[in-house]
Amino acid sequence: MNSIKVIHVAVGVIVRQQQILLALRGSKQHQGGKWEFPGGKVEADETAQQALIRELYEEVAITVTQSDSLMQLEYAYPEKTVLLDIYLVTAFDGEPHGREGQPLRWVDIAELDSIELPDANQPIVQRLQQYYLAQ
Numbered sequence: 417m418n419s420i421k422v423i424h425v426a427v428g429v430i431v432r433q434q435q436i437l438l439a440l441r442g443s444k445q446h447q448g449g450k451w452e453f454p455g456g457k458v459e460a461d462e463t464a465q466q467a468l469i470r471e472l473y474e475e476v477a478i479t480v481t482q483s484d485s486l487m488q489l490e491y492a493y494p495e496k497t498v499l500l501d502i503y504l505v506t507a508f509d510g511e512p513h514g515r516e517g518q519p520l521r522w523v524d525i526a527e528l529d530s531i532e533l534p535d536a537n538q539p540i541v542q543r544l545q546q547y548y549l550a551q
C-alpha cells in the first residue's frame with residue numbers, strides 16, 4: 417500500500433573548506449524551489465552508499481572518494497515518508513556542476529540555517545552546525 421511505503425534516499429553532505437554544496441530543486445519536484453543536498457533514491461539492487469556514489473556522479477559530476485555515515489532520518493511528509501541516509505562526503509574528484517541544469521552553490525556551515533531546505537533536513541543542519549562550529 418502506498419501509504420506505508422518508505423522511500424529510501426541517499427543524501428550527500430559535500431564538505432569543502434567549511435562550506436557545503438547545495439543544489440536547487442526544480443519547481444515541479446517534491447519540495448520544489450528548495451535547496452537540497454544532492455542525492456536520490458536507493459535502487460533495489462544497491463546499498464545506500466552505492467546509491468550515494470551513483471547519484472552524486474549523475475547529478476553533480478563528482479567521484480566520491482571518501483564518505484562516512486552521518487545520520488539516518490525518517491520524515492513523514494503529508495504525501496510520502498522518506499528515510500534519508502545521510503553521508504558526509506569529505507573527499508571527491510572533479511569540480512561539481514549541475515548536470516541536470518540545476519543551480520549549485522557553496523554555503524558556509526554557519527549560514528545553513530538561514531536557507532530554505534526541505535522540511536526533513538532541519539536535524540541535519542543542527543548536527544552539522546554542532547559538529548563544525550562547536551570548537
Ligand SMILES: Nc1nc2c([nH]c(=O)n2[C@@H]2O[C@H](COP(=O)(O)OP(=O)(O)OP(=O)(O)O)[C@@H](O)[C@H]2O)c(=O)[nH]1
Nearest residue numbers: 425427446447452453454455456457498534535536537
Ligand atoms: N536529494 C535530496 N532529497 C531530499 C532531501 N531532503 C528530502 O526530504 N529529500 C526528499 O527525498 C526524496 C527523493 O529525492 P530525489 O527527488 O532527489 O530522488 P531522485 O534523485 O532519485 O530523483 P527522481 O526519482 O525524482 O528523478 C524527495 O522526495 C525529496 O523531497 C535532500 O536534502 N536531498
Ligand SMILES: [Mg+2]
Nearest residue numbers: 454455456457
Ligand atoms: Mg535527486
